[in-house]
Amino acid sequence: SHRTGDGESETVGWLVHANNACRLICDYKRRPYVVSKFEQVLRAQRKLTMDYKSFNFWHDQLVPWVTLLAIGGYMALAGHVVVKGYITLGSFLATINVYKDLGDRFSKIQDTLASMMGVIEPLAGLTTMFNLPTDVPSRIECFRSCQ
Secondary structure: OHHHHHHHHHHHHHHHHHHHOHHHHHHOOOHHHHHHHHHHHHHHHHHHHHHHHHHHHHHHHHHHHHHHHHHHHHHHHHHHHHHHOOOOHHHHHHHHHHHHHHHHHHHHHHHHHHHHHHHHHHHHHHHHHHOOOOOHHHHHHHHHHHO
16 A cells, blocks of 8 residues: 555656646647656556555455355354254354354454555645645745736
8 A cells, every 4th residue: 555655646746746837848848748757657556556456356355255264164064063963053053144244244344444544644645745834925925026
């Protein structure tokens, strides 16, 4: 996620730079150059995004597969105990349901933690941006001197 965040920061940085330098870019007819550079940034971001999506896909598959293996293992190991009459069929099925419910709950916890992790980096970026010095006083003076 850190690499993806760096790639997103670079993309946003290019957009901010292009926006701030729009007049210069147009005056010096550098639009094709800026567009080609931005396309390079987007191509680099594409690989990071695909890596991130692949990680998320496999990460999302982990808890359901562990749940499935736990239920399958219990069924394989405890099935013969039911047949021999040591535990009732109801107890066996209730235990399977408990495993399923635990898997569902862990999956929800995992989703919540992943959502929280996705919010931390943008929030840290916003905090950094809000604490940067402003250029409003110099722009006010420049505006007044131009009038």
